[in-house]
Amino acid sequence: MNQISRRRLCAALTIGGAWTALPAFGQQKLKVVASFSIVADFVATVGGERIELATLVGPDKDAHTYQPTAGDSRTVAGAQVLVTNGLGFESWADRLAGAAPFKGRRIVATSAVPRERHLADHGHSHGHGHGHSHGKPGGSDPHMWQDVALARRYVGAIAEGLAQADPASADSFRQRAATYDKRLAELDAWVREQIATVPAAKRRVITGHDAFRYFARAYGVTFRAPQGLSTAQEASAKDVATLIQQIRREGIRAIFIENMSSPKLIEQIAREAGGVVGPTLYVDALSAPGGPADSYEKMLRHNVTALVAGMAKN
Template sequence: MQRRALLALSLSLPWIGHAARAQPAAILPVVASFSILGDMARQIGGDAVSVHVIAGPDVDAHSFQPRPSDAQALRGARLLVRNGLGFDAWVDRLARSAGYAGPVATATEGLAPRTMRAASGHGHGHAHDHGHGGQEAADPHAWQDLRHGRHYAGVIAEALAVADPARAEDYRARGAAYQARLAALDAWVRAEIAAVPEARRKVVTSHDAFGYFAAAYGVRFLAPQGISTEAEPSAAQVARLIRTLKAEKITAVFLENMANPATLRRLAAEAGVTVRGRLYADALSPPGGPAPDYEAMFRHNVGLLVPAMRGAD
């Protein structure tokens, strides 16, 4: 009788039944400086996180100007994910102006960066400046080596675990699974590039964003522009690159999704070569595009690079 009375009471006061159940953990609000980091945070965080990306798909993060809505998102965040190495220094200024005092995960922390010196405009191996007036500077595009991408994933997984201890093991498990996928993708990239004769592994792109890819996978990249997209290449740099294109019979010439195409189109026309498509370097594509996530970006880029380097139509 007493048990039936208690059951009737709980049914008549439904909030008592709800209160007795365990409440689901709140979604963790995360802010990422640009699209590649935002994708990684979503891959590792899953349904447990909401990610606000400041510099979104097809957006040049080199000289980005945040919006008031970005500051508002940062004020409500419990984790900020940034690249570091000078790539997204504007996000540090945004965090200060927004009064954000929470944890910051720097994806490149612990990596030994490639250094670049302002110089000749020849591309990889003849490095460019990142706005430091001829001084040596770190190349920030470390995600272009999938081994570094795995490092990024480890940093982000641990940062999520610290920011949200109740789900720490879930984040670490998802991070480990994601790293395993990136390791398999890295092996695929190496096998694809190995099918191209070494002498043919030469590519021209809009700006020098592929230095880490070049070093990791044995491809020589040349660019009329430096590792930053802020400065236009000089006429002398363009002319020198045209001579190189002709002399070395380079057939792999590509635009990038967030770079001004005018310089490269002019260069290709003067050198008598065809622009072979659009690579994704510093930003992902929108969801319906060919590179909506980090893994798809590598598959898309390599899928264009390999036939172009081999000279296939």
């Protein structure tokens, strides 16, 4: 990563409350708030020097269970654009925007993904609603960024939304998005090549919650998790026992903890099932700057490398 993109990334990962001070070029920068670190990286990459970016849920933090602060409310109230994932991933964002109040342009990154490519909320057996429901019943799984092809849709939606909010910078946003889109197309091909090195029968992985269903569909890997679509849903003892039996029966060794949620349950499952806990996967958040997954592209490369090494041991 070169110096310029490193600086941009640090700006992207500034946590709520404080607007990032970037050098002024005599041009009014568009004030943009991103709900969480992964969408913030897309926004920073497309927006470049033309935006001032604040991020509400920073690196290694869990957006499912996040509770906005008074500082977030001030940040959102002062913004011209608010970018979220949508589909109930940040169930607190609408309330925050309403209360701030936020009067600018909303960009919902998943709105660019056509309905037929949504995966339905499959109603995990332990159900929803421990006070942090992730979405409406019958809604869609929000973790679409795990399929690079759908992340490219996010980038398109962000570029168009920013272009509409700041027409004077529209060409810049669209050009940067086009350059980024080429890199993401290469990344998508790289993921396919890597997964193809693992025999199909070995492509089984255990993770903390159901965040990889789009990845599973796109790249042909089976994921199982004790928790459902939101980390706010508790795993039942029965589900955990069933999962442990499956891991033993199928000889699954590829068991992974997540960067932004508690590793305790997965560590317990690995102990009881006789599996080995692999390197941390970056799932619903990037790593801190300088970490192994401080951009979306690095996150995918880190995760896929870890998954392939883990699955090889199955």
